[in-house]
Amino acid sequence: MSDVAVHAVDLGKRYRIGPAxxxxxxxxxxxxxxxTAFGRRRGATENTIWALRHATFDVERGQVLGIIxxxxxxxxxxxxxxxxxxxPTEGQAEIRGRVGSLLEVGTGFHPELSGRENIYLNAAIxxxxxxxxxxxxxxxxxxxxxxxxxxxxxxxxxSGMYLRLAFAVAAHLDPEILVVDEVLAVxxxxxxxxxxxxMGDVASQGRTVLFVSHNMSAxxxxxxxxxxxxxxxxxxxxxxPQAVDHYLAAGMSEAGERTWDGDAxxxxxxxxxxxxxxxxxxxGRVVQQVASTTPFxxxxxxxxxxxxxxxxxxxxxxxxxxxxxxxxxxADDPRLFExxxxxxxxxxxxxxxxxxxxxxxxxxxxGVNASAFRVRSxxxxxxxxxxVVDGAGSxxxxxxxxxxxxxxxxxxxxxxELTG
Amino acid sequence: MTAASSSPPLADPAVTVIRPSRGxxxxxxxxxxxxxxxxxxxxxxxxxxxxxxxxxxAGWAILQPFLTMVVFSLFFxxxxxxxxxxxxxxxxxxxxxxPWQFFESGxxxxxxxxxxxxxxxxxxYFPRLAVPLGPVLAGLVDFxxxxxxxxxxxxxxGYAPTAxxxxxxxxxxxxxxxxxxxxxxxxxxxxxxxxxxxxxPFLMRLWFFLTPIVYAASEVPPAxxxxxxxxxxxxxxEGFRYALVHGTAPTLEMLAVSTxxxxxxxxxxxxxxxxxxxTFADVV
Numbered sequence: 001m002s003d004v005a006v007h008a009v010d011l012g013k014r015y016r017i018g019p020a021x022x023x024x025x026x027x028x029x030x031x032x033x034x035x036t037a038f039g040r041r042r043g044a045t046e047n048t049i050w051a052l053r054h055a056t057f058d059v060e061r062g063q064v065l066g067i068i069x070x071x072x073x074x075x076x077x078x079x080x081x082x083x084x085x086x087x088p089t090e091g092q093a094e095i096r097g098r099v100g101s102l103l104e105v106g107t108g109f110h111p112e113l114s115g116r117e118n119i120y121l122n123a124a125i126x127x128x129x130x131x132x133x134x135x136x137x138x139x140x141x142x143x144x145x146x147x148x149x150x151x152x153x154x155x156x157x158x159s160g161m162y163l164r165l166a167f168a169v170a171a172h173l174d175p176e177i178l179v180v181d182e183v184l185a186v187x188x189x190x191x192x193x194x195x196x197x198x199m200g201d202v203a204s205q206g207r208t209v210l211f212v213s214h215n216m217s218a219x220x221x222x223x224x225x226x227x228x229x230x231x232x233x234x235x236x237x238x239x240x241p242q243a244v245d246h247y248l249a250a251g252m253s254e255a256g257e258r259t260w261d262g263d264a265x266x267x268x269x270x271x272x273x274x275x276x277x278x279x280x281x282x283x284g285r286v287v288q289q290v291a292s293t294t295p296f297x298x299x300x301x302x303x304x305x306x307x308x309x310x311x312x313x314x315x316x317x318x319x320x321x322x323x324x325x326x327x328x329x330x331a332d333d334p335r336l337f338e339x340x341x342x343x344x345x346x347x348x349x350x351x352x353x354x355x356x357x358x359x360x361x362x363x364x365x366x367g368v369n370a371s372a373f374r375v376r377s378x379x380x381x382x383x384x385x386x387x388v389v390d391g392a393g394s395x396x397x398x399x400x401x402x403x404x405x406x407x408x409x410x411x412x413x414x415x416x417e418l419t420g
Numbered sequence: 421m422t423a424a425s426s427s428p429p430l431a432d433p434a435v436t437v438i439r440p441s442r443g444x445x446x447x448x449x450x451x452x453x454x455x456x457x458x459x460x461x462x463x464x465x466x467x468x469x470x471x472x473x474x475x476x477x478a479g480w481a482i483l484q485p486f487l488t489m490v491v492f493s494l495f496f497x498x499x500x501x502x503x504x505x506x507x508x509x510x511x512x513x514x515x516x517x518x519p520w521q522f523f524e525s526g527x528x529x530x531x532x533x534x535x536x537x538x539x540x541x542x543x544x545y546f547p548r549l550a551v552p553l554g555p556v557l558a559g560l561v562d563f564x565x566x567x568x569x570x571x572x573x574x575x576x577x578g579y580a581p582t583a584x585x586x587x588x589x590x591x592x593x594x595x596x597x598x599x600x601x602x603x604x605x606x607x608x609x610x611x612x613x614x615x616x617x618x619x620x621p622f623l624m625r626l627w628f629f630l631t632p633i634v635y636a637a638s639e640v641p642p643a644x645x646x647x648x649x650x651x652x653x654x655x656x657x658e659g660f661r662y663a664l665v666h667g668t669a670p671t672l673e674m675l676a677v678s679t680x681x682x683x684x685x686x687x688x689x690x691x692x693x694x695x696x697x698x699t700f701a702d703v704v
Contacts, residue, residue, distance in 0.1 A: 015702065084438060084545040086701040092439040099436075103543040110465060112472040117465075124461040125544055153472075 004096065005177050005208040006059040006082065011091035013052045013077050051077040052232045055091070061176075064209040066219040066240055068247050069229035075212045078229070079103060079181050082210065097176025097208070100126065104181070106166035111155035115146050115165055118154055122169045136172040143198075144168035163191055171198045177208045189402035196221070196400060216244050216390045217361065221400055244392070256280075256288035258385040271305035272370050272378035275347075279366070279387045289388040292359055292408065299351040300330075300368055309342045310372040313350045316382065320363035325406040328352060329369075360408035361391025441698055448694065452547045459550045459557070466529075466558035481562035485521050486569050489514045496634045505636045507665050511573045515664050516633040516657040518570055519595045522563045523602075523653060524624050529555035530603035531620040534611050538704045548697050549690070552607040556599050574664065584663045591659030594682055598652040601685030604693040611704050612696065632657055638668070649677040652685070 052074040059065050067075050080086045082093060083101035108125040109118050119140055123133040141147050144165040146157070154162060180199065196218060203209050203222055213219050219226060219240060226243035228236040236246050256279040260266060266273060280297045281287045290296040300313055314329030330350040331337035367382035391397055395410040452459070471477040489510055496502045497509030504512040530552035534541060537551050574581070610616040631653040632640075640648050648654055649670075655678035661667030670678075 080542075080701065081438060084436075085542060087698045088438065088440055090440060092437065095436045095438065097434075099545075101544060104539070107543045108540050110469055112469050113465065117468065121461050121465055124458050125540060125546065127458075127544075127546070130457055 003061050004058050004094075005061045005063070006057075006093065006095055006210070008058070008082075008093040009056050009091055011052060011055040011078070011081060011088050011093055012050060013074075013081060013086065014048050014050050014089040017047045017049055050089075050232050052081070052088075055234055057227065057234065057237065059177075059208055059210065061096075061208055062206045063225065064203045064211060064223045066223035066226035066243070067210060067212045067229060068214070068216070068219060068226055068243065069235075072231075073229040074232040075229055076103070076181055077232075079179050079210065079212060083179055095177065098127070098174075099177045099179060100170075100173035100175030102170045102173075102178070102180045106162065109154060109162070109166060112153055114153055115144075115150045115157070118165070119169055122166065123172075126170060126173055127175075128173065132174065140165075140168045140172050143171065143194075160188060160191060164194070167191070167195055167198075171195075171202070175207070177210070178202060179210045181212045182214065189404065193400070193402055214388075216247075217392045217397065220244060220392055256286050256385065256387055258381075260381075266379075269370070269379040271308060271345075272311070273303040273305060274368065274370065274379050274381070275301040275303060277301075277366060277368055277381075277384050279385065288386070289390055292361060292389050292391050292394045293356055295353055295356045297351050297353050298366055299349055301347070301349045302370065303347045304343055304345050306345050307342050308372070308378075310375060311340075311343050311370065311378075312337070312373065313368065313370045315352065316367035316369065318365050318367070318383075319406050320365060320386070322365075323406065325359075325364065357395060357410040358407060359389045360403060360406055361389050361394065362406070363388050364406075448547060452549055455547050455550060458546055459553055462550055462554035463557040466554045467561050470558065470562075478562075478565055481565040482569055485514065485517045485566045488517055492517075492634055502635050503639065505638055505661075505667060507661070507667065508577050511570075511577050511579070511665055512636075512661070513634060514570055514573055515660050515667075516631070518563065518566055519592070519656050519660055520628070520631065520633055520653065521566060522559050523595055523599045523656075524628070525562065526556040526559040526599040527602050527606060528620055528624060529559075530599075531606040531610050532617055534607045534700065535614075535617070535704060541704055542701045548700055549604070549693060552603045552693075553600070556596075556603050559599075570664065577665075579665050581664070582666065584666075584669075586663075587659060588663040591656050591663065594652055594659070594678065595656045597682040597686045598656070601682065601687075601689035604689035605685070608689075608693040608696045608700075611700050627651070627653070630654075645671070646673055646677055649674040650681050652678040652682040654678060 051072075055074075055078060067078065069075050077086070079101070080103070081088050082095065083099060083103060085101070085103070106122070108122050110121065113121065119137065120130075120133055123136075123140075124130070128136075141150060144161070144167075146161055146165055149157065149161065154165070157165070199209070199211070199222055209222075211219065211223055223240045226238065226240040227234055228238075228243050228247050236243055238246070258277045260274045260276070278286050278299050278301070279288065279290065280299060281290055282294045282296060287296075298315055300315070302313065304311075312329045312331040314327060314332075316327050317325040319325060330352065331340065364387055365383045366385045366387070368380070368384050369377065370379045371377040391408070394408055396403070396408075471480060474480065476483065492513045493510045497504065497513070502509075533552045533555055534548065540546075540551070541548060606616055606620055610620075630648075630651050637645075637648070637654060637658050655670045655674050658667065658670040658674070662669045
C-alpha cells in the first residue's frame with residue numbers, strides 16, 4: 001500500500017484560444033472556419049496555449065501542499081484536472097482516495113430553495129450520500145450560524161450568510177484528498193477567519209490537502225511545502241517560506257505599473273503630462289505585491305511641456321473598498337516646495353517612500369493628482385493603480401486573526417508590573 | 421477518463437486514474453447508478469423550483485394541457501372539422517397531448533440544461549448525464565398531474581378502462597426513451613453550438629405536426645405509414661389512444677419501426693453525449 005495520495009506524471013492541458021476555439025461556436029462560425037481552413041496550409045499554427053505542461057509531482061498522504069503562481073499560471077487548471085472536471089490533454093495522474101473539490105463555494109445553490117434544501121442539494125452535488133448529509137446536518141447548520149433562517153429561501157440571505165452556509169457544507173466533506181481553490185478570496189474577515197480555522201482542522205486530521213491561494217499568509221500558515229507554477233510549468237517545489245519568497249521576489253504578481261499613453265484626458269492636462277505610476281519594492285523592482293515588513297516606494301513619472309509654477313504632485317492611498325488612507329504630496333515639506341517653486345520644462349519623477357510596518361495586509365489603490373493649489377488642477381486619476389500588501393511577518397501575525405483598519409504599525413509597547 | 425472499481429473509502433482506498441480518453445468511451449452507466457442520489461436530488465430540485473412563487477403552482481401542469489385541448493377542440497375540431505377516428509375531439513386531443521407535453525417539455529428544458537448549469541459543470545465532477553436527466557424525470561410529475569384531467573375526461577365521455585390499459589406503461593416507456601435520446605443529443609449539441617438552443621423550439625413545432633395529435637393517424641396514406649412511424653411519438657400517441665379511449669391499436673409494423681427508431685435515438689444520444697462530455701467544462 002503506497003503512501004502516495006496523488007501521483008501525477010507529465011500532466012498537460014491545451015486550450016484553443018481565439019475565435020476558432022474559445023468556448024462555444026455557432027454553426028456559422030464552424031462553417032466559415034471549415035471554409036477558410038480549406039485555403040490554409042496544413043499544419044498552419046492554430047491558436048492554442050498550453051495552460052499546463054509537463055506537471056509531474058507526488059503528494060504524500062496527509063501532506064498539505066500549497067500551489068501558488070500568477071493568475072493564468074495554471075493553478076486552477078491543475079485543480080480542475082485533479083477534480084476530473086476537465087480532461088488532461090496528455091499525461092496521467094493516479095489518485096488514491098476520494099477527492100473533494102472546493103473550487104467555488106455554493107456550487108449548485110438555487111436561490112428559490114430554502115437553506116435546508118440547499119444543504120441537501122449542495123452536499124449531494126459535492127458527492128455526499130444522503131446518510132452522510134443527515135449525519136452532518138446539525139454540524140453544518142451550527143457552523144454556518146443560520147439556524148433561524150433554515151427554511152427561508154436563500155435568495156433572502158445576506159451575502160455573508162450565503163457564504164457561511166456554502167462553506168459549511170463544503171467543509172464537512174469527508175474526502176481523503178481535499179482540493180481547495182481560492183475560497184478564501186471571498187467573504188469578510190470573519191468568514192476568512194472561520195475558513196482558515198476549519199482548513200487548519202482538516203489539515204491536522206491527516207487528510208491530504210492541495211491548497212491554491214494568493215494569500216501568502218494563509219499558505220505559510222497551512223502548508224509545509226509549496227509548488228510555484230509559472231506559465232503552466234512547475235517552477236519550484238520547496239518548503240513554503242522559500243517558495244513564497246521566490247514568488248514574491250520574482251515579481252511574479254502582475255505589473256505594478258500604470259501608464260497613460262493615449263489617454264483622452266491628457267489633452268486637458270497640458271502642459272502637464274503624466275507618464276507612469278509605479279510601485280517598487282525595496283530592491284527597486286516594479287511589483288504589484290509588497291510585504292508589509294519592508295519599505296516600498298511609489299513613484300510618479302511625468303513630463304512638463306513648459307515651465308510650471310507652484311506645481312505639486314501627490315498620491316491618494318485608499319483601501320480596495322474605497323476608504324481613504326492617506327494623501328501625500330511631493331511638496332508637502334514647505335522647504336522643498338520653496339526650492340522648487342517653478343518646475344522647469346522637462347521630465348520628472350516624484351518618489352515617496354512608504355515605511356515598513358505602516359500598512360495593514362490587504363489590497364490598496366493609489367490615485368494621483370497634479371495641481372497648483374487653488375490655481376488649477378492639472379491631472380487627477382483617483383484609482384490609477386492597485387497593489388497588494390502581504391502581511392506575513394507583520395506585528396502580531398503569530399495570532400491568526402484579521403485586524404480591521406488600513407494601518408498596522410509596530411507600536412512600541414511597554415509592559416510594567418506595578419507593585420505596591 | 422476511466423474510473424476504478426468500488427468507491428467506499430477504506431484503509432486501502434480505491435485508485436482513480438485520470439488520463440486523456442481515447443476513441444470510443446464506455447457508457448459509464450455503472451457510474452450513473454452510483455450517482456443515483458445526485459440524479460434524485462437534481463430531479464427533486466427541478467420539481468421544487470418549477471412552480472415556486474407562481475400563483476397556481478403545480479396547477480400549471482394541469483392548466484396548460486387542458487387549455488390547449490380547449491383551443492384545439494374549438495379550432496381543429498369544430499372549425500376545421502378534422503376527423504378524429506370517431507372519438508370525441510376533446511378526449512381525442514387530450515389523450516395525445518398528455519404524452520406529447522411530457523416529450524416536448526422534457527426536451528425543451530433539457531436542451532438548455534447543461535448551459536444553464538454551467539456552474540455545476542465547470543466546478544464539480546459528476547456524470548454529466550445527470551443534468552438533462554433531471555428535467556426529463558421531473559416531467560413525470562407533471563405527467564401524473566395532467567393525467568388527472570384525463571381520468572376526468574374519460575369519466576365524462578363514458579370511456580371505461582379496458583384490458584388495453586395494461587399496455588400503457590409500454591408506450592410511456594417508448595416516450596421516455598425517445599425523450600431521453602433527443603434530450604441527450606440536444607443538450608450536448610447546445611454546449612458546443614448554441615444554435616441548438618434556438619433550434620429546439622422550432623424542431624418541436626415541426627415535430628408536433630409530424631405527430632398525430634390534432635389529426636388522426638388514419639389520415640396518413642398506408643404506403644407512408646412505415647416511414648411515418650420512424651417518429652416514435654406516432655406510436656406513442658396511437659398507443660395512448662388505443663389504451664385509453666378505444667382507438668385502433670398500432671400495427672406491428674409501426675411498433676417495430678418506432679421501437680427501433682427510439683432505441684437508435686436513445687443509444688445514439690447517449691453515445692454522442694459521452695463523446696462530447698469530455699469537452700463540456702472547457703467549452704460551456
